[in-house]
Amino acid sequence: MTRALHVLVVDDSPEDTATYLRYLRSWPDWQVTISQASLGEEAAGMLRGTVPDLILLDYQLPDMTGIEFLQEVRPDCAVVVLTGVGDEEIAVQAMRAGAQDYLVKGRLTPDTLRRSALSALNTHGLSRALEKARTQQAALLRSITDGVLLLDAPLTIMNLNPAARQLLGADDLSAGTPLLRLDWLNGTALPDVLRGGAGGSADLLTPQGRWLHARVFPAEGGQTVYLYDDTARREIETREREHARQLNGLYALAATLNAARTRREVQRAARDAAPDLLNTDALLLLPGEPLPESLSAPQDAALLGHLRGTPGSAAQVGGWHVTPLTHDGDSVGTLLLRGTGNTPGPLSPTFTQLLHTALVRAALLERVQRYRDTLEERVLGRTAALERSNRDLEQFAHVASHDLKEPLRTIGSFTQLLQGRYGPHLDARAQRYMEIIVDGAQRMSTLIDDVLAISRLHARATPPTRTDLNVLVRDVLTQLQALLDETGGQVEVGPLPTLTLNPTQFTQLFLNLIGNALKFGRPGVPPRVRLSAAQVGNSWHFTLLDNGIGVPAEYAERVFVIFQRLHTRDQYAGNGIGLALCRRIVEARGGRIWLEPPPGEGTELHFILPEQPPHADPDLPSVTPPQPLPDVSYRPD
Numbered sequence: 001m002t003r004a005l006h007v008l009v010v011d012d013s014p015e016d017t018a019t020y021l022r023y024l025r026s027w028p029d030w031q032v033t034i035s036q037a038s039l040g041e042e043a044a045g046m047l048r049g050t051v052p053d054l055i056l057l058d059y060q061l062p063d064m065t066g067i068e069f070l071q072e073v074r075p076d077c078a079v080v081v082l083t084g085v086g087d088e089e090i091a092v093q094a095m096r097a098g099a100q101d102y103l104v105k106g107r108l109t110p111d112t113l114r115r116s117a118l119s120a121l122n123t124h125g126l127s128r129a130l131e132k133a134r135t136q137q138a139a140l141l142r143s144i145t146d147g148v149l150l151l152d153a154p155l156t157i158m159n160l161n162p163a164a165r166q167l168l169g170a171d172d173l174s175a176g177t178p179l180l181r182l183d184w185l186n187g188t189a190l191p192d193v194l195r196g197g198a199g200g201s202a203d204l205l206t207p208q209g210r211w212l213h214a215r216v217f218p219a220e221g222g223q224t225v226y227l228y229d230d231t232a233r234r235e236i237e238t239r240e241r242e243h244a245r246q247l248n249g250l251y252a253l254a255a256t257l258n259a260a261r262t263r264r265e266v267q268r269a270a271r272d273a274a275p276d277l278l279n280t281d282a283l284l285l286l287p288g289e290p291l292p293e294s295l296s297a298p299q300d301a302a303l304l305g306h307l308r309g310t311p312g313s314a315a316q317v318g319g320w321h322v323t324p325l326t327h328d329g330d331s332v333g334t335l336l337l338r339g340t341g342n343t344p345g346p347l348s349p350t351f352t353q354l355l356h357t358a359l360v361r362a363a364l365l366e367r368v369q370r371y372r373d374t375l376e377e378r379v380l381g382r383t384a385a386l387e388r389s390n391r392d393l394e395q396f397a398h399v400a401s402h403d404l405k406e407p408l409r410t411i412g413s414f415t416q417l418l419q420g421r422y423g424p425h426l427d428a429r430a431q432r433y434m435e436i437i438v439d440g441a442q443r444m445s446t447l448i449d450d451v452l453a454i455s456r457l458h459a460r461a462t463p464p465t466r467t468d469l470n471v472l473v474r475d476v477l478t479q480l481q482a483l484l485d486e487t488g489g490q491v492e493v494g495p496l497p498t499l500t501l502n503p504t505q506f507t508q509l510f511l512n513l514i515g516n517a518l519k520f521g522r523p524g525v526p527p528r529v530r531l532s533a534a535q536v537g538n539s540w541h542f543t544l545l546d547n548g549i550g551v552p553a554e555y556a557e558r559v560f561v562i563f564q565r566l567h568t569r570d571q572y573a574g575n576g577i578g579l580a581l582c583r584r585i586v587e588a589r590g591g592r593i594w595l596e597p598p599p600g601e602g603t604e605l606h607f608i609l610p611e612q613p614p615h616a617d618p619d620l621p622s623v624t625p626p627q628p629l630p631d632v633s634y635r636p637d
Contacts, residue, residue: 004031007117008046010069011058011082012038016105020056023110040064044073051077054117057099059083059090070097078124080116082108088258095251100124102254107364111327112357119353123250126346130243133236147227150219155179155194158222167227169208179225190214194223203230246347249277253351257358261365263333266358270351274337278347283320283336284355321348325356332359412441464613467503469496473531476510480518489518489527496533497540500613505585512578513605517546522601538611539591547602556595582607590614 007024011017017036024032035052037043040061059066059081066081067090080101081094091102100120103112147164149157157177165173170182180191189202193216204212204227213230216223253273260266267284274282285291320336335352419434426434473493477484484491491514514529521527530545551559560583586593586607593607 002029002031004033005054006033006035006050006052008035008037008043008052008055010037010040010043010055010061010066012062013058016058016082019108020113023108023113026110027114038062040069040073043069047073047075051075053077054121055079057081059094066099067093067097070094070099074098076128078117078120080113080120088255091258092251092255095254102258107361112360115353115356119350122346122349126243127247130240133239149179149225149227150222151179151194151225152222155223164227167206167210167212167229169206169210190216190225194225197223199223246277249273250347250350250354253277254354257354260358260362261369263359263362263366266355266362269358270335270355274351278337278351281338282351283338284359285334285336287331287333323352325352325359327356327360327363332356332363408441408444412438415441464500464502466498466500467506468498469506469533472503472507473510473514476507476514479511480515483515483518487518487521487527489521489529491518491529491531494530494532496531497535499540499609499611501589501609505588509582509585512582513544516578517544517548517603520546520548520603522547522549535611536608540609540611542607542609544605545598545602547600550598550601550603551595553597559595560593 009017009020011020021034024034035046035050037046038061040063043055043057055075055077057066057069057079060083061069064072066083070079070081075098079099080103081090081099082103082105083090084105094102100123101116103116147167148161149164150159152158155178157173157175157179159175160173165171168182173182179194180186184207185191185204188204190204193200193202193214197218199216199218201213201215204214206212211230211234212227215226217226253269256269256273257266260269263286267286270282270284274280319339321338323335323337324331325333325335333355335355337348415434415437419431419438423431423434470493473496477491477493480491483489510531514531517529518527525547528547531542533540533542535541560579583593586609589609590613591607591609593605596604596606598604
């Protein structure tokens with residue numbers, strides 16, 4: 001049978017809200033309708049219209065906390081508070097403020113959300129039933145007619161109404177009869193109040209077991225006694241005390257279980273809480289544990305399933321109500337409640353749900369602890385492997401910088417010797433071939449140097465220092481003076497900050513960026529470059545503008561990929577490594593770099609650096625695995 005359920009989700013996170021909606025709509029046998037609100041005030045307005053059956057309430061809302069929402073709105077429905085962290089104090093506050101359950105988002109699953117919702121609905125239903133009983137009893141008390149007796153000075157009845165006879169259980173009581181003729185009254189406080197003559201009150205327990213409340217008022221020539229039946233009120237107070245005790249017990253159990261870190265602690269909490277909470281004994285058996293002696297020869301499938309470690313179904317066995325507890329189809333324990341009959345008490349489902357949640361959490365914590373016990377050993381092993389890898393890379397860099405370049409120098413040198421000695425005897429085509437060989441060797445040597453520059457970024461970096469970028473950029477422009485003279489370019493530099501960084505890497509960064517701006521100029525137009533910086537919050541935003549050939553919008557990201565070129569080497573020199581190197585330098589400093597379409601011609605490049613450098617663990621090797629290159633369809637001409 002399909003059950004209708006209206007759920008209000010109060011959460012400002014679209015991702016979390018989408019997760020709840022997916023979980024809710026996957027529930028079988030439920031016709032779920034959903035409302036959403038991202039603010040506490042918005043949710044309060046919705047509750048003034050239609051009250052849902054269940055509220056999934058985020059603890060941290062933009063305009064208030066979940067606790068403040070519960071205290072201000074006091075919704076008349078079941079509430080489950082959700083938060084990003086497991087905090088016992090928040091859980092206790094949520095329960096006291098009116099929530100029925102508390103879940104941690106990071107450990108949320110469809111099963112836990114469903115079980116929590118069912119538990120919250122059951123608990124809220126119990127509270128509503130109690131409130132309904134209070135309302136009905138209040139109406140009943142208002143409808144009762146008080147008994148009235150008029151007494152003279154000797155405490156003889158002068159007059160009384162029929163309600164007084166009924167309440168006192170004396171149909172033959174009449175005017176002229178001494179009130180204390182009713183012997184049972186002499187065992188109460190009423191005679192002393194009457195003899196005092198100053199008025200007062202007394203509680204009376206009749207032989208029929210009913211409680212009466214008597215109020216005495218002095219009157220001319222005697223006293224007036226008002227009686228009313230107080231039995232129902234006392235019973236309600238007794239039930240209220242019992243329900244309050246049970247709810248407090250549930251809150252205390254929830255707090256205890258939330259603090260439990262092992263399944264043994266969950267077992268002890270179940271054993272200790274059951275007598276007061278359920279008025280019975282409880283046994284929580286973990287998978288594979290032996291059964292009590294009274295159940296040493298089980299014939300029931302539920303208990304046999306426990307012994308085999310396979311989930312069974314709830315059953316009544318030998319004075320125990322057996323409930324298998326499962327998670328993802330596997331047994332996590334078996335709960336036995338003594339003498340509960342075929343139908344467990346009203347708090348048994350909530351008690352069982354709390355134990356189930358705590359068992360699953362404790363099992364996960366135990367697993368995490370086992371991983372932690374071996375974590376240091378694994379970390380040491382992996383660190384040693386990374387250090388070996390680092391040494392191998394350093395050895396490779398040494399080989400690349402010496403052994404790989406030596407054959408290239410030999411090729412270039414002997415080709416130049418051939419060209420000088422035998423050049424006059426060779427035709428134009430052979431001369432061209434030799435020029436190609438020499439140029440290829442030189443470009444290969446440059447390419448090796450560029451690749452080594454990239455690889456050095458992975459090695460353990462030089463400790464950063466406070467560096468005035470104004471001074472650093474002036475040194476860069478000095479190194480670029482020959483290119484400035486050749487191109488007739490001008491570079492305008494605005495005030496730059498002083499930051500903690502690696503000066504060698506950032507010298508390379510500005511050499512590449514400003515050098516590119518000068519190199520990729522439009523024919524016949526002297527390059528103009530402007531470098532500026534502005535502080536934005538806790539970061540510095542750098543902007544580099546030039547009037548060069550620019551970069552098409554479709555290549556704005558591709559130019560940062562290693563070896564990607566947009567022009568042939570005959571048009572512009574280079575290997576397509578410069579901007580890739582710049583991106584790695586900026587990102588290693590915790591920033592990002594990108595291109596934007598300029599307002600006119602040229603290129604507009606931006607990069608952002610945080611005021612403080614990112615923290616690094618000095619004990620970890622700084623070698624990082626190579627990143628896969630994206631699939632690039634563009635090829636140079």
